[in-house]
Amino acid sequence: MVVLALVWSLAPYLWTLFTSFKTERELYQFPVTYIPKNPTIINYVHVFTQNPFGRFLLNSAIVTVLSTVLCLFIASLAAYAFARLRFRGREPLLVGLLVVAMIPLITLIVPLYVLVRNLGMLNTYWGLIAPYVTYSLPVAIFILTAFFREIPHELEEAALIDGCTRMNTLWRIIAPLAAPGLITAGIIVFVYTWNEFLIAMTLTSTADVRTITVGIALYRGEFTFPWGVISAAVALATIPIMTLILLGQRLVIRGLTAGAVKG
């Protein structure tokens, strides 16, 4: 059973990885070879020399890192309010967040396109980052609120009595204790943003700002479909996420659960 679970989850990845080291000729042999007979790195060379995939990877990295950081900052302010403060409109606002999280992206995409165009942000990093931050906010807020609630009130009250301002308590007491929550929400926002396709495809039309998902999806060879190069690009696009998940899987799972229970 365990072997089956592993094969189901990992075999497509391994197949893609093997494909990325095959020569053009070996690609179309049938029966198929699994381990490449004459492994070559030519596909990886092509990724960086013949195609702007390197640029796409860099764009993805810039957009994703900036979106994640900005989203975490804004979401932790909001999550602190939801977790700790009593104010009018708290419940309706939480329900509103939930409804926003349920709106299909395809509905927002046309107005978003017009809006971003009117703001002069088409084909810019910020034109992608602003929507990414927005659509990641609900899930980030749900996760962080759940984490903030677990932090004992007493620590904060002690600091407040000692004359610490609310803002200082937030930075000195809450933020360090909520670090696992921030990492969790950060990973989930990072994965979402790195993998996003519809917004990136609609709001970019030049290679300068295009992200890797769009680059690979729109890539067509001149004569045949260059599966070796595509596989190499897919492998490269997947590595950052894989590393992140292997390092932080415990936290991701906790965050998925916290976010899911709320959402």
Added chain:
Amino acid sequence: MAAPTIAQPGAGSRALRRWMTGQITQGELAAILLLPCFAFLVVFAIYPVFNAIWTSLHHLRLDQPHLGTPFVGLRNFARAFGDEYTWHSIRVTLVYTGVTVSAQLVLGLGLALVVNRLVRARGFVRAAVLLPWTMAPVLAGQMWRWLFNDQAGVVNDLLNRTGLVQGQIIWLGSPVLAFFAVTVAATWGAASYMALILLAGLQGIPDDLYEAASLDGASPLQAFLAVTLPLLRSAIMVSLVLRTLGALQALDLPFAMTGGGPGNATETFALFIYKNTFQFLDFGYGAALSVILVVIALGFAGTYYRVLAPRD
């Protein structure tokens, strides 16, 4: 959805001064903390929703700028309901949602049970099971397109090697097979997400319940039906809601894998909206279609909520 509390001008700066000195009410602090968040949501989510509704009531085609944007009432909606392609893509989406979400639930539950029972190498297996969820659907679509390739695809190769099939099946060339292939790819990615939510649910079930069940002479299957399933109910519901909402708006995976074809066999409703909007540049019609999708999505969410709410 208005920002909380502070409304009059001037109140903000006074609140800011008191905040600097630490004297501030909870409501005022909440308003300040929520302000950036709601600024983003209002500009990039709430305004676009209302804009989509407005657009759906107007004629707006980018390739016919001379017509302007006249108000056409519900004509876009009438056209949508009279369009056989609309109904076709809604049917594709509902079948796709039904098939993928139930397959994901069964497989996800299976994966969760496997990981939950592990003692050794648990972290590794759990990470491996999580990986398919982290692959961008659009890249998974490309990857599976290659796996289902008729000449050199691994699926055909395995079927031939095991003797189940002779010759090469043209998976992405026939409507039924292409639809099947797309649902397999979609299930691969999302079953892993389902598995992790269910795994969290499984870990919350106390061991002594199983001990009691086995003392009562229950078989593993009986224990599963009497203990596991009822206690997993809310985890199952949560994952069903999330995955249903995801499947209803599926676009990137079919886009990459089949482009909606052959014909329009795998053209989901979201993909149909996308084509009307960005290929035929009919923004008014696309907006009307997407309003219909919101109603369908909220309808599903509401139904699930009603099923879930009374008993918890």
